[in-house]
Amino acid sequence: MASVFLTKSHLSYILKAMCFIKIFAKSGYPGNQGNKKQRCTGHNTAKTVLVCITPLMALLLVTVCTRPQSSVIREETTVQAAVDQNNKTDYNDRLQAVLRSAEIPQNMAAVILNSESAFLPDLSVVLESSDPYLRLLVDKQDPLVPQNYIPSDLVELTDEGAFLIGRTGLLLRYPAAVALEEMAEAAQEKGINLVASSTYRSYDYQIEVYNRNVRQSGQAVADRESARPGYSQHQLGLVVDFGSISDDYAKTPAGRWLAENAGHYGWSLSFPDGYEDITGYRWECWHYRYVGKKLARFIDIWFGGIQQYALRFIHEWELFD
Ligand SMILES: [Zn+2]
Numbered sequence: 001m002a003s004v005f006l007t008k009s010h011l012s013y014i015l016k017a018m019c020f021i022k023i024f025a026k027s028g029y030p031g032n033q034g035n036k037k038q039r040c041t042g043h044n045t046a047k048t049v050l051v052c053i054t055p056l057m058a059l060l061l062v063t064v065c066t067r068p069q070s071s072v073i074r075e076e077t078t079v080q081a082a083v084d085q086n087n088k089t090d091y092n093d094r095l096q097a098v099l100r101s102a103e104i105p106q107n108m109a110a111v112i113l114n115s116e117s118a119f120l121p122d123l124s125v126v127l128e129s130s131d132p133y134l135r136l137l138v139d140k141q142d143p144l145v146p147q148n149y150i151p152s153d154l155v156e157l158t159d160e161g162a163f164l165i166g167r168t169g170l171l172l173r174y175p176a177a178v179a180l181e182e183m184a185e186a187a188q189e190k191g192i193n194l195v196a197s198s199t200y201r202s203y204d205y206q207i208e209v210y211n212r213n214v215r216q217s218g219q220a221v222a223d224r225e226s227a228r229p230g231y232s233q234h235q236l237g238l239v240v241d242f243g244s245i246s247d248d249y250a251k252t253p254a255g256r257w258l259a260e261n262a263g264h265y266g267w268s269l270s271f272p273d274g275y276e277d278i279t280g281y282r283w284e285c286w287h288y289r290y291v292g293k294k295l296a297r298f299i300d301i302w303f304g305g306i307q308q309y310a311l312r313f314i315h316e317w318e319l320f321d
Contacts, residue, residue, distance in 0.1 A: 091116070092116065094320055095116060095119075096113065097320065098313060098316045099112060099113070099313070102309070102312040104309055108303065108304060111302075119302060122298055122301070123317070126294055126295050133173075134291050135295055135311060136236070137311040137312060137315040138235070138236060139233075139279065140281075143228075144231075144236070147229065148203040148230065149235060151173050153174040154174075154237050155174050155177050156168075156169065157172055157177060162185040162187070162194075163194045163195065163196055164194070164196070165196050166195055166196060166198070167197075170196055170198070171200040171237065172196075172200055172237055172238075173290075175292075179266050179290050180194075180290070183261075186265065187254070187258075190257060192253050192257045194242060194258070196240045196242065197242060197245055198240070198241035199237070200234060200235070201235055202235070203229055203230055206228075206235065207229045210222060210226055210227075213226050224282070238289055239270070239287060239290070240267075241284075241286045241287050243255065243286055244286070245286050247285060249285050249286045250285035258288065259285070262288055263299075264293075266290055266291060266295075267290055268288065268291045268299055268307045269285070269287070270289045272305070278308050278309070289307065291307070295310070298310060
């Protein structure tokens with residue numbers, strides 16, 4: 001929208017123009033020279049001059065008054081564009097650096113970089129989540145802090161709802177328990193019963209299990225098959241191991257249904273087939289982590305459903321500052 005922008009120099013232009021018109025009008029208006037006819041002729045001449053000059057003056061004023069405004073707009077636009085460009089460059093630099101440090105595969109990183117304007121808002125949505133534990137990276141290199149962390153909202157699961165339980169005493173964080181119920185209801189509608197077999201594992205329980213594994217199979221096998229105490233996703237209280245806790249579970253209707261649908265309910269397969277190098281764990285078709293619907297969608301859209309890539313990326317992104 002054009003607006004008038006007056007400076008002192010413009011006002012002086014206007015005043016000078018007004019004086020000029022006034023003087024010119026006066027000189028052409030021989031008011032004291034007596035003759036009425038002459039007076040009329042003089043008056044007409046001044047009027048004609050005024051009529052001719054006024055549009056010219058108006059044009060001059062518009063030209064003079066709008067020129068600085070245009071250049072101010074141009075300058076402001078240029079400054080804003082430079083700021084935008086800087087922000088964009090900063091974000092682009094950060095994105096490239098984080099994709100590298102998170103070791104995101106090149107083809108996946110290229111898609112993200114090419115779709116930066118769609119990716120960054122999706123990332124913001126995930127980062128704005130009020131529960132940082134949903135996106136917390138916990139793997140064989142990254143333990144919980146403190147290592148003996150205990151969630152504050154654990155609830156005991158019962159089989160009164162839509163899912164079954166493998167044994168009594170299973171604990172899960174409240175939001176995950178609610179999400180499990182929602183998912184189990186959907187599965188039930190398809191004639192499928194989900195069975196929660198293993199959920200929250202305390203730090204002390206992990207020490208017990210790990211030491212037993214080391215005694216029975218040696219440390220190398222124990223490290224491969226299980227997590228060291230403080231390094232298990234189960235300690236988050238956001239994980240459910242379903243059914244038989246074996247590879248065969250993938251072939252069951254429940255295993256197939258979960259692989260297909262868990263993401264819609266905010267659950268994500270933590271250790272997919274063929275990604276042991278990335279996750280540190282061999283395939284576990286039964287182990288699902290509740291990450292929330294937004295993060296589950298983010299993992300599927302941008303990281304090909306590989307939770308570890310997304311959590312590693314978020315971890316590195318938050319460390320960047
Ligand atoms: Zn598990």
